Amino acid sequence: MDALLALGWQGWLSLGLVGLSFVLFLATRLAPDVITAGALTVLLVSGVLTPAEALAGFANPGMLTVAVLYMVVSGLKETGAVSWIGQSLLGRPKGEADARLRVMLPTAGLSAFLNNTAVVAIFIPAVSEWARRHRLALSQLLIPLSFASIVGGTCTLIGTSTNLVVNGLYSEQTQGAGFGLFELAWIGVPLVIATLLFILLGARWLLPTRIAAAERFEDVRRYTTEMMVSTDSPLAGKSIEAAGLRQLPGLFLAEIERDGQIMPAVSPQVLLAAGDRLVFAGILDSVVDLHRIRGLVPATKQVYKLGGPRQERCFVEAVLSNKCPLVGASVRQGQFRGTYNAVIIALSRNGERVRRKIGDIVLRAGDTLLLETRPDFVLQQRNSKDFLVVSQFGDEHPLRHERAPIALVIVVAMVAVVAVGLLSMLEAALLATGAMILTRCTPDRVARRAPDWQVLIVIATAFGIGAALEKTGAAALLADALIGLAGGLPWLALGLLFVAAAVLTALATNNVAAVLLFPVALDSARLMDVSPVPFLVTLMVGASASFATPIGYQTNLMVFNVGGYRVVDFLRIGIPLTLLIGLLTVALVPLIWPF
Known part of the structure; x- marks a missing residue:
C-alpha cells in the first residue's frame, strides 16, 4: 500500500x-x-x-x-x-x-x-x-x-x-x-x-x-504491353516459369515473337532467348512490375530516345481526349514521343486489352495509356485539351539494374564493419547512405522520401x-x-x-x-x-x-x-x-x- x-x-x-x-x-x-x-x-x-x-x-x-x-x-x-x-x-x-x-x-x-x-x-x-x-x-x-x-x-x-x-x-x-x-x-x-x-x-x-485489393476485384482495367529479352539478359535460356513470368498476379503472357514467328498460347516450359518480344496483358501494378525485372526491357526503342537517365523518369497514366491530334493514327505513325516527350509502354481500351502489337494499335478517344516520361509531364499536360486525365503512378519509375552489384557491396560492407566492431550501426548506416547517393544507386530525392x-x-x-x-x-x-x-x-x-x-x-x-x-x-x-x-x-x-x-x-x-x-x-x-x-x-x- x-x-x-x-x-x-x-x-x-x-x-x-x-x-x-x-x-x-x-x-x-x-x-x-x-x-x-x-x-x-x-x-x-x-x-x-x-x-x-x-x-x-x-x-x-x-x-x-x-x-x-x-x-x-x-x-x-x-x-x-x-x-x-x-x-x-x-x-x-x-x-x-x-x-x-x-x-x-x-x-x-x-x-x-x-x-x-x-x-x-x-x-x-x-x-x-x-x-x-x-x-x-x-x-x-x-x-x-x-x-x-x-x-x-x-x-x-x-x-x-x-x-x-x-x-x-x-x-x-x-x-x-x-x-x-x-x-x-x-x-x-x-x-x-x-x-x-x-x-x-x-x-x-x-x-x-489480408487479401490484396487487386485480388478482390475481377473487374479491373487490363493493359497490353510489350517487353524484350535483352541481349545480356540473365533470363535467356530459362523457362518462362523459372524466370518468374508466370507468377505476377493479374498478368499473363499472351504471345512470344521470335525471329518473325508468333508463338501463341505459350507453355510455361518454353525457354526464353535473347531478342524475344513478349506480349503481356494484365493489371497496371503487374505491368509496372515487368519494368522492374532485370533482363527485360521495353520492346520499343523510343524509350531510349528520351532525354536523361531512365531512373529519373516516372510512369504516368493518361486518358486520350477526342481533341488529341493523334486520335485515328497508329502509335507508330503518330510520333507520340516527338510530340509529348513521352513513350507509350502499355495501352488499355474500355478496361480490356487490345489484341494487337502496341505499335500497330490505332489510337482512339478514351484510350488509357501508361507512359514513361519525366515528372514535369504531369504539370505540363494536366490542363491540356489532348488528355482527359493525367496522373503519375505513385513513385514508380524504371530501375538501374547495372548498379545492383554496387548497392549490394555497400550493404555487405556496412554489415561487415558493424560485425567486426569498427563502427556502430548508426555510423555504418550513415556512411552507407552517403555511398548509395554518391554512386547514384539512389537519387537524393528518393532517399529523402524513403523513411516511414x-x-x-x-x-x-x-x-x-x-x-x-x-x-x-x-x-x-x-x-x-x-x-x-x-x-x-x-x-x-x-x-x-x-x-x-x-x-x-x-x-x-x-x-x-x-x-x-x-x-x-x-x-x-x-x-x-x-x-x-x-x-x-x-x-x-x-x-x-x-x-x-x-x-x-x-x-x-x-x-x-x-x-x-x-x-x-x-x-x-x-x-x-x-x-x-x-x-x-x-x-x-x-x-x-x-x-
Missing part, C-alpha cells in the same frame, strides 16, 4: 495513458503514431516529462538507425537488388508453409550475427515483392519475419541490443568479462527451433490473411512513454510486485522475472525493460543466495520476447503498417508464443546455468 501511495498521480497518469493507448489500439482505427503522440503530449503538458525527456526519443540512436536504414534500403530497391535477394535467398515456395519457412530461416540466421533491425529493413521490400510474384498473402509472412529476427537475436551476444545492455551492466557490476559471444546459443538455438515450429504449425489459425515517418514517430514517442514509466516509478512498482510473489523459490522467481520483462517490453521497449529489471534480477539472486547468471539470461530472453504487441520492438513496428496488421493480430499469435518461450526458458536456463 505504501508503494502504491508513493507512486503519486504522475505514476498513475503514466499507467493510465499506457492502458488507454492499448484500448485505442484495439478498439479504434486511429493511427498508432497519433495515439502514442497524443499520450506523450499529455505527459509533457502535465509536467510528468520535461521537453528534453519527452523528445529524447527523437534523438535516440535506435530510432535514427531505423530512419537511416530506410535510406540504405532505397538503394537496394532503386537498383533492383531487392529482387536478387528475393530470388537468391527465398527461391520458389511450394506453398504457404514452405514460404514462411523460407522467410524465417535466413532471417533468424542473419539476425544472430547482424542487427535484426537492419535485417528486417532489407527483407521487407524483398519479401513484399516475392509475395506479390508468388501470389502469397503478405500478412502471412511479415509477422513471421519479425518474430524470426527477434528470436534469432537471442543466439549470440551481439544479436540484439538487449543482450549487449545486460552484459554491459553485468560486467560493470562484477568487473568481469561477462558472457561469451556464443554462450547464449545454448538457449537461443532451442528457442529458434521452438518459434519456427510454433509458427509453422499454428499459422493456419493464428496469422491473419509513421513508424519512426511511434518508435520515438514510445521511448518517451517508457521514460515516464521509469521516472515515475510505475515500471519499478510493477516489477517489484511480480518478483515479490516468488517468495524464496528460485524457479518461481525466474518465471516471474520473465513475466515482468515480457510485460514491460510490451508496454515500453526491450532496452527499458532490461535496464529497469537488471537490479531486480541481481537482488533476487543475492537474497536467495544463488548464482545471478540464470536470472540475467532469463532477463535477456524475457526482454527480447517482444511478440505480443507491435510497439514492443522496432521490427514489429516496421512490419505493422506494411502488412496491414491490427494490434489484435499480434496479441493472437504473440501471447501464446510468449508463453511458450517463457516456459522453455524457465525450464532450460537452470539446467544450462545452474543456480
Whole structure:
C-alpha cells in the first residue's frame, strides 16, 4: 500500500495513458503514431516529462538507425537488388508453409550475427515483392519475419541490443568479462527451433490473411504491353516459369515473337532467348512490375530516345481526349514521343486489352495509356485539351539494374564493419547512405522520401512513454510486485522475472525493460543466495520476447503498417508464443546455468 501511495498521480497518469493507448489500439482505427503522440503530449503538458525527456526519443540512436536504414534500403530497391535477394535467398515456395519457412530461416540466421533491425529493413521490400510474384498473402509472412529476427537475436551476444545492455551492466557490476559471444546459443538455438515450429504449425489459425485489393476485384482495367529479352539478359535460356513470368498476379503472357514467328498460347516450359518480344496483358501494378525485372526491357526503342537517365523518369497514366491530334493514327505513325516527350509502354481500351502489337494499335478517344516520361509531364499536360486525365503512378519509375552489384557491396560492407566492431550501426548506416547517393544507386530525392515517418514517430514517442514509466516509478512498482510473489523459490522467481520483462517490453521497449529489471534480477539472486547468471539470461530472453504487441520492438513496428496488421493480430499469435518461450526458458536456463 505504501508503494502504491508513493507512486503519486504522475505514476498513475503514466499507467493510465499506457492502458488507454492499448484500448485505442484495439478498439479504434486511429493511427498508432497519433495515439502514442497524443499520450506523450499529455505527459509533457502535465509536467510528468520535461521537453528534453519527452523528445529524447527523437534523438535516440535506435530510432535514427531505423530512419537511416530506410535510406540504405532505397538503394537496394532503386537498383533492383531487392529482387536478387528475393530470388537468391527465398527461391520458389511450394506453398504457404514452405514460404514462411523460407522467410524465417535466413532471417533468424542473419539476425544472430547482424542487427535484426537492419535485417528486417532489407527483407521487407524483398519479401513484399516475392509475395506479390508468388501470389502469397503478405500478412502471412511479415509477422513471421519479425518474430524470426527477434528470436534469432537471442543466439549470440551481439544479436540484439538487449543482450549487449545486460552484459554491459553485468560486467560493470562484477568487473568481469561477462558472457561469451556464443554462450547464449545454448538457449537461443532451442528457442529458434521452438518459434519456427510454433509458427509453422499454428499459422493456419493464428496469422491473419489480408487479401490484396487487386485480388478482390475481377473487374479491373487490363493493359497490353510489350517487353524484350535483352541481349545480356540473365533470363535467356530459362523457362518462362523459372524466370518468374508466370507468377505476377493479374498478368499473363499472351504471345512470344521470335525471329518473325508468333508463338501463341505459350507453355510455361518454353525457354526464353535473347531478342524475344513478349506480349503481356494484365493489371497496371503487374505491368509496372515487368519494368522492374532485370533482363527485360521495353520492346520499343523510343524509350531510349528520351532525354536523361531512365531512373529519373516516372510512369504516368493518361486518358486520350477526342481533341488529341493523334486520335485515328497508329502509335507508330503518330510520333507520340516527338510530340509529348513521352513513350507509350502499355495501352488499355474500355478496361480490356487490345489484341494487337502496341505499335500497330490505332489510337482512339478514351484510350488509357501508361507512359514513361519525366515528372514535369504531369504539370505540363494536366490542363491540356489532348488528355482527359493525367496522373503519375505513385513513385514508380524504371530501375538501374547495372548498379545492383554496387548497392549490394555497400550493404555487405556496412554489415561487415558493424560485425567486426569498427563502427556502430548508426555510423555504418550513415556512411552507407552517403555511398548509395554518391554512386547514384539512389537519387537524393528518393532517399529523402524513403523513411516511414509513421513508424519512426511511434518508435520515438514510445521511448518517451517508457521514460515516464521509469521516472515515475510505475515500471519499478510493477516489477517489484511480480518478483515479490516468488517468495524464496528460485524457479518461481525466474518465471516471474520473465513475466515482468515480457510485460514491460510490451508496454515500453526491450532496452527499458532490461535496464529497469537488471537490479531486480541481481537482488533476487543475492537474497536467495544463488548464482545471478540464470536470472540475467532469463532477463535477456524475457526482454527480447517482444511478440505480443507491435510497439514492443522496432521490427514489429516496421512490419505493422506494411502488412496491414491490427494490434489484435499480434496479441493472437504473440501471447501464446510468449508463453511458450517463457516456459522453455524457465525450464532450460537452470539446467544450462545452474543456480
